Amino acid sequence: MERRHLAECGSTNTEALAHLREGGGPLLVSASRQTAGRGRLGRAWQSDDASLTFSLGLPLPADLDLSGLSLVVGCTVADTLDPDGERIRLKWPNDLFLDGAKLGGILIETVPLQHEHRGVVIGIGLNLQPLPADADRSAFASGHAALQSLTPGATASATLDRLAPALRAVLADFETLGFGPWQAAFSRRDLAAGQRVRVGEQLGVARGVSTRGELLLDTATGIALVSAGELSLRLE
Ligand code: BTN
Numbered sequence: 001m002e003r004r005h006l007a008e009c010g011s012t013n014t015e016a017l018a019h020l021r022e023g024g025g026p027l028l029v030s031a032s033r034q035t036a037g038r039g040r041l042g043r044a045w046q047s048d049d050a051s052l053t054f055s056l057g058l059p060l061p062a063d064l065d066l067s068g069l070s071l072v073v074g075c076t077v078a079d080t081l082d083p084d085g086e087r088i089r090l091k092w093p094n095d096l097f098l099d100g101a102k103l104g105g106i107l108i109e110t111v112p113l114q115h116e117h118r119g120v121v122i123g124i125g126l127n128l129q130p131l132p133a134d135a136d137r138s139a140f141a142s143g144h145a146a147l148q149s150l151t152p153g154a155t156a157s158a159t160l161d162r163l164a165p166a167l168r169a170v171l172a173d174f175e176t177l178g179f180g181p182w183q184a185a186f187s188r189r190d191l192a193a194g195q196r197v198r199v200g201e202q203l204g205v206a207r208g209v210s211t212r213g214e215l216l217l218d219t220a221t222g223i224a225l226v227s228a229g230e231l232s233l234r235l236e
Pocket residue numbers: 010011012013014034036037038039040041043045047053054055094095104105106107123124125
């Protein structure tokens with residue numbers, strides 16, 4: 001897979017989307033700094049050299065069901081960086097938590113391509129270093145965790161060297177098998193399982209995910225299946 005590293009760019013997701021739109025093949029693009037990083041739901045995402053910032057873009061069949069993809073990516077990042085499975089947890093659909101605070105997030109974006117394909121870009125941002133003591137913490141509603149507290153001395157390039165081959169292998173499996181085989185892996189790391197949560201307007205108890213990666217929400221009127229779309233989950 002082609003790899004590029006940029007000292008600075010607007011967003012690595014934008015770089016990977018443009019590459020795919022121009023007919024390019026699989027690409028891993030990382031940056032030391034983003035000036036217009038994006039999070040889910042239109043939020044901004046700060047990234048500098050205290051974090052790992054990268055996007056993996058690849059063309060995939062247009063009819064491939066992507067609904068569980070962010071969970072598969074989350075499981076792969078968690079299993080690679082925390083193989084004993086005790087400290088990194090996943091908050092449906094795209095957040096990575098370490099010891100109860102936000103370690104990073106995943107933003108998946110797509111672009112239509114010719115010949116019944118679409119370009120799929122998986123953007124990942126991970127905090128490597130703790131915030132400086134005088135940092136403004138108001139932007140970190142879910143707290144801030146740093147990979148270096150799990151892996152002392154972790155650098156962006158060494159972490160990317162661990163993640164890139166694992167993600168590439170898992171994406172090939174996802175393309176043929178879909179989300180089903182990861183349902184159990186997700187449930188081992190599921191931060192919200194058994195807890196009262198709010199998803200959009202709906203309140204209920206989180207009961208894991210379906211074989212397509214939808215959230216199973218136990219509500220007063222029964223189990224509701226919630227797809228990720230533009231929703232995020234809040235622990236109540
Ligand atoms: C979130 O938690 O809302 C998702 C954050 C995703 C951030 C990454 S950093 C690399 C890639 N480029 C972006 O502009 N966003 C993603």
